[in-house]
Amino acid sequence: MFASGGRFHFLGWKDGVMSVKAVGLFSGGLDSQLAARVLQLQGVEVELLHCITDPERFEGARVEEGASRLGAPLRALDVSEEFFEVVRSPRFGYGSGMNPCLDCRILMLRKAKALMEEAGARFVFTGEVLGQRPMSQHRGALRLVERESGLDGLLLRPLSAKLLPPTTPELEGWVDREGLYDFSGRSRKPQMALAKELGISEYPSPAGGCWLTDRTFSARLRDLFGHGGCFTREQAVLLRVGRHFRLSEGVKTIVGRNRDENALLLEHREGRWVVQVMDYPGPVVLVEGEPSEEDLLRAASVAVRYSDGRDREDVRVRWERDGEEGGAEGVCPADEEELSRWRL
Ligand code: SF4
Incomplete structure (x- = not known):
């Protein structure tokens, strides 16, 4: 154990070198796999967290396969109760559908922060790419969720890090900023090229967004709210x-x-x-x-x-x-x- 400024960090040893541990939000998709691999290549020990928002549609095998390809431990956490609450009354509103992406990201990042503290990790990372999603991945949104999740300075986005202010892991030298990336926008070509370079050949095709971004589902959910209905697990099934x-x-x-x-x-x-x-x-x-x-x-x-x-x-x-x-x-x-x- 290592004490710094009154705080304790748990450091591991890998091949005789002190290693830093980080927790990553993991969807199983290409971006989260790349973010984890980029850090692994810098000697960071990664632990993955998958937040289950809808147990009915949880694709466990797909997520587990992605984690095992990285050789990283994975925790799957059912956050559906809190997620439903967030859908009912988001602090930061909805996106184009009934997707409360900012509140949803804050919820997941708070869970990642808790795991970071429990696992003795030093920071959290995600596969977010600046400008990839209109509601949750513009500069202001990335900053807001970092602050609201209590991860000030401790949230690294390896795929866009060079376009964002340096984080504590970069400033402290836990990771090398030069080895991070400057991806932005909706094109997936840079990620696919990096996947090829890093030998990642298996990854699912990009998901079309979660069910809350679906137009028909969103219209039905708005109608439910408009008629005094409560969004429950059963309603989530029936609305689909x-x-x-x-x-x-x-x-x-x-x-x-x-x-x-x-x-x-x-x-x-x-x-x-x-x-x-x-x-x-x-x-x-x-x-x-x-x-x-x-x-x-x-x-x-x-x-x-x-x-x-x-x-x-x-x-x-x-x-x-x-x-x-x-x-x-x-x-x-x-x-x-x-x-x-x-x-x-
Ligand atoms: S698209 Fe859905 S799962 Fe993704 S951040 Fe938004 S609300 Fe959450």
Whole structure:
């Protein structure tokens, strides 16, 4: 153990040389792999942290493979509870969709800071590239998340470091600034060239952004918030499946698009009406809220529209919720004008 200015740092020894340890936020993608490898080549011992924001979609194997290619220990941490809270009320607002990127980065960096302290590491690094993402990777944003996460001076972005003010690891000589990079912007060509140079040949293609940047998902989430709904794990699942229609102020319906979605909707039927066409194949339609008879008839017309009975006049529809039931006969399909008015 080594004391400096009243603070203690744990230093390791590697091949007879004192090594510095750092914790890196790790997505498994190319940029975070490169950042880690660049530091490893400078003799820094890296430990990786992957923050799981959505356990339903956690690609554990992909992240583990990336870490094992680097030969670095990996911790996967479920931060979903705090992440959902951040999505509900971000301090720094949303991006183009409902993505609270600044708050999300601060959350992850705080976790990295905690691991840094626990693991006896000296700084945190990320694979961020200046200007790559509009909300979270411009100069002001990089500075803001550094400050808000409590990592002042201790947050190194090896891929863009030469374009940013020197950090403590550079000033203290724990890493050589000359061996860092000056990448900026959205092009991935410099990263791909560096990957080739460093012998990194396996990396996933760039992700299209998280689900909160998706336009359709964001519109549905805005609608949920706009109608007093709470963003829960269950809602995160339901907002991603099926076709969504708001039938009236307090009532929304979700229509399964295939067998898997129908099965998933049925798993979430508790407390919701299930509307289904009888006699003809058709989707599972879930109704949320406290629907009036008129709302249920609207949901029935949507169910008929997406069933094989859409051109028939004798269509019967049944609805049921937790033992209560009802239905209607001769239900007409919703027309295009109605659907586009209700669609989310
Ligand atoms: S895109 Fe999604 S996961 Fe990435 S920082 Fe923004 S909110 Fe977080």
